[in-house]
Amino acid sequence: MADPIISARALFKSFPSGDRRIEVLRGVDLDVSAGESVSIRGESGSGKSTLLNLFAALDAPDSGEIVWDGSAxxxxxxxGALIGIVFQSFYLVPELDARANVLMPSRIAGKVDRESRARADALLAKVGLAERLHHLPNQLSGGERQRVALARAxxxxxxxxxADEPTGNLDEHTGEAVMELLLGLCAETSTALVLVTHNAVHAARTSRRVRLHDGRFVAVE
Amino acid sequence: MPWYLYLALKQLFPSGKRFPFFTAISVLSVALGVALLVLVLGVMGGFGAQIRRMIVDTQGDVQVRSSSFIEHPHKVLAEIEKVPGVAAATPFAEGVVMIENENKPAYPSIEGIDVNRIEKVIPLRKYIRAGSLDDLDDDSTILSYELADSIGAHLGSRIEVYTPLILEKLKRDEIVLPRVLKVVGILEIGHQQLDSSVMICTLRTMQDLYGLGNAVHGINIRLKPGVDADAAAARLNASFSADSGLRAKSWYEINKDFLWVLQLEKNMMLFIMLFVVLVAAFLTMSLLLVLVLKKTREIGLFAALGAERREVALCFCLQGVAVGVVGTAVGMVLGFTLLHFRNDAVELLTRFTGSKQVLERFYQFNQLPAHSDPRDIVIIILSAMLLSTLAGLVPALIASRMKPVDALRSE
Structure with a gap:
């Protein structure tokens, strides 16, 4: 098996709540390799989003280790180069049009050139927004915004x-279309996917499914 | 273009919005502060420059006086004209007289001038409003226009002149008649105090009136262009023999205290007016703080997309800088436009309030002068830029200290 893109070992994470601490994660282990898609399900407050934040290094675990593509x-x-993130609430920059939003990761990496512009256009075309390049987020529907966010990722x-509940703010039909795109694009580019979702149907479409309960993975299918 | 600059500009000037409210208010507040500074300092500088010009116009660049009288002015003049940097020199005698016309008295300052030399040193001709300097002889005089008005004199009037010498003779019961001089010119310098109290006659007439013989009170000197007045005065002093009693002073040295007060007044005005820009900067800061709160989730997003903390800080700090740059530029244009139309504005205002006379009497000038010192402009630009940058710095630091995960979770 190929080296994992992300490897988590014995992750613990707690948050203060009044005069005590709530343990959200209690020893989570997970490896995800290239081309693999893993769905994480669980009740609200089970620590799914916390785990995703640790995977994105937006937060640090209390203990445990994460290795990203061979580096701790x-x-x-x-x-920005290794991970693309898709949020439930899209988080598009309202002052930028669809194309500029998709270009943001490239711009932050300091690599905006003709090639990156062409890639942004191609990605938007791939998610079905070729005609909406210069539309601002407030001129797009919820599904279109999430597709822009997907292209950006x-x-x-x-x-x-x-992907943190990427269809959470979308109706069933639109959510289905977005999920189709997300899984299809990841498979096409052999990109590893960690999907946090409440939706069992969406979870069923990933290559591996895990459930988070009481801070631990209780079932790995 | 780095992403933080790109985004700062996009947030200030978003696509598709003709009138970004936040930007307009911030820019306008800085612009108004800068315009006010340009206007006030321009007018203050104008007063200063006008006073300096008037001093140099009426006294020359350097003035030589003696501890008593200059008994042999021609000898001293020849000596002065040999000194490097001196373009021309003219002697003068001065005093105070009582004049009367149609039973209306006045007590002006009188100055006797050498009509053959005066124009080389003092541009008197440009201040003559009526009559001519060419008509001035030993039996005539030129009056400043308000002085002429106050005694009802006009061109051709014959005024009686009483001097302290005549009063001395009266004390000794001698019968003396006043000197009668014909008015051949009316002078307007543009300074109320001078325009209400100056009369000019020939040097010979003044020497007669004051019993000076050939002596004069001093010599006014015009320097060649670009010659420093203080340095020229020092050279002149070095050329005078120790026992001559002569001393040369630059126009700056003669009026040092007055000019210092003028400069102090201007500096105080700059200091006070900077608070206007400070208030504008606080407004910008509060607007940027609101923006930071509004953009909290985006701050988290930028971190998720790979942005460094300092870049997030720069994004907001640059918005302060951009507001400063645009606000200063707009303020400069506005300030100089207001400065250009200042006299029309004053005219309009005084026409409504009927206060033109009061303005002239109080401020001594009949036109609002303006002069913008490049140093003042540099100070205004730097101050506005610095304060706007500082205004952007506080929200920037707050933004950069946000934990990405907290920023993304914020409601």
């Missing part, structure tokens, strides 16, 4: 996509 550290720039050719 993940500086911001490397995060793929912009820097990441090895790993972290």
């Amino acid at each position: 550290t993940l500086a911001p720039r490397r995060r 793929l912009m820097n050719r990441p090895k790993l996509i972290l």
Whole structure:
């Protein structure tokens, strides 16, 4: 088996709540390799999003170790290159049009050129927004916004996509279409995917499914 | 272009929005502060420059006086004209007289001038409003226009002149008649104090009136262009023999205290007016703070996309800088436009309030002068830029210290 893109060992994470601490993660282990898609399900507050934040190095575990593509550290720039993130609430920059939003990861990496513009256009075309390049987020529907966010996540050719309930704000039909795109694009580019979702149907479409309960993976299928 | 600059500009000037409210208010506040500074310092500088010009116009660049009288002015003049940097020199005698016309008295300052030399040193001709300097002889005089008005004199009037010498003779019960001089010119310098109290006659007439013989009170000197007045005065002093009693002073040295007060007044005005820009900077800061709160989730997003903390800080700090740059530029244009139309504005204002006379009497000038010192402009630009940058710095630091995960979770 290929080296994992992300490897987590014995992750613990707790948060203060009044005069005590709530343990959200209690020893989570997970390896995800290139081309693999893993869904994480669990009740609200089970620590799914916390785990994803640890995977994205947006937060640090209390203990445990994460190795990203062979390295135990993940500086911001490397995060931008290695990981693409899709949020439930899209988080598009309202002042930028669809194309500029997709170009943002590239711009932050300091690599905006003709090639990257062409890639942004191609990605938007791939998610069905070729005609909406210059539309601002407030001129797009929810599904279209999430598709822009999806294109943005793929912009820097990441090895790993972290998707946090990407269909949570969409109706069933639109959610289905977005999920189709997400899985299809990841498979096409052999990009590893960690998908946090409540939706059992969407989870069923990933190559591996895990459930988070009481801070631990209780069932790995 | 780095992403933080790109985004800072996009947030200030978003695509598809003709009138970004936040930007307009921030830029306008800085612009108004800068315009006010340009206007106030321009007018203050104008007063200063006008006073300096008037001093140099009426006294020359350097003035030589003696501890008593200059008994042999022609000898001293020849000596002065040999000194490097001196373009021309003219002697003068001065005093105070009482004049009367149609039973209306006045007590002006009188100055006797050498009509053959005066124009080389003092541009008197340009201040003559009526009559001519060419008509001035030993039996005539030129009056400043408000002085002429106050005693009802006009061209051709014959005024009676009483001097302290005549009063001395009266004390000794001698019968003396006042000197009668014909008005051949009316002078307007543009300074109320001078325009209400100056009369000019020939040097010979003044020497007669004051019983000076051939003596004069001093010599006014015009320097060649670009010659430093203080340095020229020092050279002149070095050329005078120790026992001559002569001393040369530059126009700056003569009026040092007055000019210092003028400069102090201007500096105080700059200091006070900077608070206007400071208030504008606080407004920009509060607007940027609101923006940071509004953009909290985006700050988290930028981190998720690979941005460094300092870059997030720069993104907001640059918005302060951009507001400073645009606000200063707009303020400069606005300030200089207001400065250009200042006299029309004053005219309009005084026409409504009927206060033109009061303005002239109080401020001594009949036109609002303006002069913008490049140093002042540099200070205004730097201050506005610095304060706007500082205004952007506080929200920038707050943004950069946010934990990405907290920023993304914020409601």
